[in-house]
Amino acid sequence: MSDPRSLTETRPYRRISHAAGLVTIGAIYFGLAKGGLALASIHPSATPIWPPTGVALAAVLLWGYRTWPAIFVAAMIANATTAGSIGTAIAIATGNSLEAVVGAYLINRWSNGCHTFSSPNSVAIFAVICVVIATPISASIGLISLAIAGYIEPTYFVDAWITWWLGDVTGALVIAPVIVLWASSHHQALNRHDFFETCGVLATAATVGLVAFSPLIEQTPGRDPLGFLAILPMLWAALRRGPRDTATVALLLAGITIWGTLTGGGPFTTADRNASFLLLLMFLISITLPSLLLSADVEVRKNAEDGLRRAHINLERKVAERTQELELANAAKSRFLAMASHDLRQPLHALGLFVAQLRTPLKSEEMTKTIERVDATRKEMDEMFNSLLDMSKLDAGMLVPQTTEFPIARLLQKIETTFDQATREKGLRLRVKRTAACVRSDAMLLERILLNLVSNAVRYTLRGGILVGCRRRGEMLRIEVWDTGPGIPEEQKQNIFGEFFQVPGTERNRSGGLGLGLAIVDRLRLLLDHQIDLASTLGRGSRFAVVVPVIDACVTTTPPADSPHPGAFAVKDKAVLVIADTPIVQEGTGGLLDKWGYSVLTAGSDEAALIRLAQRQQRPDLIISDYHLARGKTGIRVVEELSAVFGSSIPAILISGDTTAEPLRDAKNRGFILLHKPVDPMRLRAAMHELFRDRDGRRETGAAL
Incomplete structure (x- = not known):
């Protein structure tokens, strides 16, 4: 939760920051406005050089519609201190504010807002909005208010409107892109090559501007065609450096050409200064807009190529990963077949030997003992095939848990019944501590986990015994299987749950099995979302614990009656x-x-x-x-x-x-x-x-x- 005091402290700071931002925008607007009005010739309020339009449009696009008061106040003061009256200044400021707000609103709605320079279509829409909709608002409201107040002769109205409109159009097309692109791309870091290329483009543009437009070189008829060289740095920037550098080059050329035309240099200088500036504006519009369109198109293509390149790299990476997975799967399959073949041949080999014994004359007790060995070997093979079947079902996703609530005593009783004879034959003691606890799990799959754990304990325990018991820990029940076997080395504790893994031991510890028991346990506990803990000490034994949710009580049902003896059926x-x-x-x-x-x-x-x-x-x-x-x-x-x-x-x-x-x-x-x-x-x-x-x-x- 936020601290109310921090919110209280933050709000005044935000207000001060917002006010400072408005003052900064207003000051910049006012300075550029006074500079532009100083170049007016056809009428004091109608100037062909009007950068404030671009500043105002960029400010509203970047910082929102709340910046309009700064634009309005700055425009009103600039016009009130230049010509006309307070009324006409308010009307002109209203037109300037509406120009920026309406233009920004339409660009946000129709042309991706601050990302308007990211594609040729959005650049074209930006240009249409600026030329056809936004800038005519300021020119029309301003000149109509001046005409109503009698500050402009009707004969000069059309020329003044065209001058005003072209000045606003040029400001919007040349100034706004630079501000928006640099402000919205601050996160892009230039590498060394890009930095030097950008510097090269700007240096070339400055050189061309100075040679073709500056008053430093004498203006002659043969110098006029040099103005066409301005297209070269624009094309370089559009094809190589993107919209941001293209807009920057256009601004640099605009500044040099305005300076040159103002001081009598360059191909646009005529006897009429207003006509000279109008020629200059048409030149700037004709090189800036196509260059922005071209740069956006190149940027789209570069982004598409980069996307395809990244997709190709990702595809190659995925193919490599998949190939590696297939290679590992093939290796695992080969290992699977090799291990299964080896371990299955062991009981088959034993069966062949026992059958050979049965073909020879045997005493009654020898016959009985050999038959028991044959049956034991068959059971060993059956256990191996069941393990393979369980792994196959798990790999195929055939096992779907059916979670129910049941008393754990049923599984414990089955554990005791299943392994009682096997432990007695090995001279081991099996103790199963009963409990009345009820758990929530899949009874069949949990039974398989416990059977595998106890079977593993019986297989590797040579002396002592096995203990199966339960401990309640809060809302969980730990079903623990203890043995006095050889224990598991610390470095092998993570490996024992792998397929075909058996802890290395002496030959007498080596017994039948494929080493899949604990792998099946691990797969099943993941399927049931149960935790398994392992603790082991070399030479003293191991303890496996299955942690399952416990419930206070469960619905008990009458246990099914034992199946009658087969002889009871006719x-x-x-x-x-x-x-x-x-x-x-x-x-x-x-x-x-x-x-x-x-x-x-x-x-x-x-x-x-x-x-x-x-x-x-x-x-x-x-x-x-x-x-x-x-x-x-x-x-x-x-x-x-x-x-x-x-x-x-x-x-x-x-x-x-x-x-x-x-x-x-x-x-x-x-x-x-x-x-x-x-x-x-x-x-x-x-x-x-x-x-x-x-x-x-x-x-x-x-x-x-």
Whole structure:
């Protein structure tokens, strides 16, 4: 808030500054007016040299309409002390003030105001306003008042009006541009080259003026054509130096030619001094106005070229930046493929060794142990593929947070259930401290963050344990994951959230994984706008903390009942159609479902499926199909065609190795379940039971109705 005392102190200063400005403008106007009136010959109040018009017009353009009182007072005093009466002086001052105010108003409205000299069109409009509208006001009001008061003979009225008008026109076209351009371009700094070129233009103009117009050289008939040399510095300024220097050269030439004509030198000198000055005015107008138009046109072209040059430079910079980004992306992609290929080959290599062991005679306990290792390796590969799938979804922008309010206890319970067996197998102790706090976040994405953090802790912790707990800090809840692992070096703390990064350690610390867990955590916390804190000490362990908004209470719902044991579902009468264009997938899926007790039909295409179904004369209760099939067909299209054949919708589960957004979106829009390869058998079994339970529930509801 502004200090009232400072405002009180500022207002008098502004008033004094404004008054001083008005006095300065008035003094300049008065001095130029007295000098111009001293050159009048046809009538004491009608002079061909009238610089005050340019000063007044520039003052109103630059400092606003409030400058008119200074113009009015100065013009009245100048005319009252020269000729006529107080009444005619007031009338002439009124015309001079209106000339400046009307001219400035029209220039502001039609010709960009102080920027009127920035384009040829606006310069032309400026000239029309000055010549046709503004200056006739002063000449007409002044001479009419003098004629009414009897201070001018009617026979001299037209000559006096033309003299008065041309004097005002020249003042407006020669004086006003110089003042406006220099006052409005003070921020432009000249470099050394521009400074010397400007000095060269002005020196050339002064030399030409002295040679062609000054009384220092004897006036002869052969000297008259030298006046045309004045166009050379004007063209130089217009083509090279812009409107400001062009107007300055015009003013310099005007001063020299007026001095020369007044003292009897130059080509415009005649026996009649008023006629000499009128010739001079026409010369000044004829070289000044075209030069201003040309300089404005050149300036526009230069600005356009500069704009194109800057745009070209920016385009080149953006192309270079984009090229660098693409190069980095290609390098990252190559690194991605190399790292993924290396880490995925590890469990595949192990699987090959385990399969080789299974081909040899094994004891019962050895067989069981080898099968457990095969399953563990499969789970490791499944975790790797899930990480790749998560990164793919994040990169594609497929994950959209669904913020809700829920008790954090649900996630903590799932953490404990998920990692209880894994920690016991490694000889670690897992402690999860429950809390009744409710938070605001996306439950699924926050769960993924915590699962990744705890999984990372379990992977790198060899002894001790993992602690998961919560601390409330004001309106935020810190969900902390502590471990007694090897810790993270200080220089690596910023790198651990990068893709494929794993903290260097001993060989026994090296375990399966792609090094994407914390990268996924970082992407998800940015998506949720959550903060993550890290503290770690080498040899003592690490602590990750996720900071989420906490609420006082949330609407609790009855937790869903646990899914019944698979054996509780009757599967003997359930017919399942498996469609896959790869025989090994048909055999694997069909054999597993057969072991689970389902009646299974397998086919490689929709045509083969129709033949098998026709042979059995049976409608399938469920279709499990690959998303991508042969000849460009999709599982969705096949399921819809089979449903149309049987006249009703058939539940379906789609299996896809495509992690792009399109398969997931298509399946969701049609109400199908989509599972990504490799599919965990238990996940497939749970999805099947979910579909059968929903269908059986709808049937029971329909029967009850």
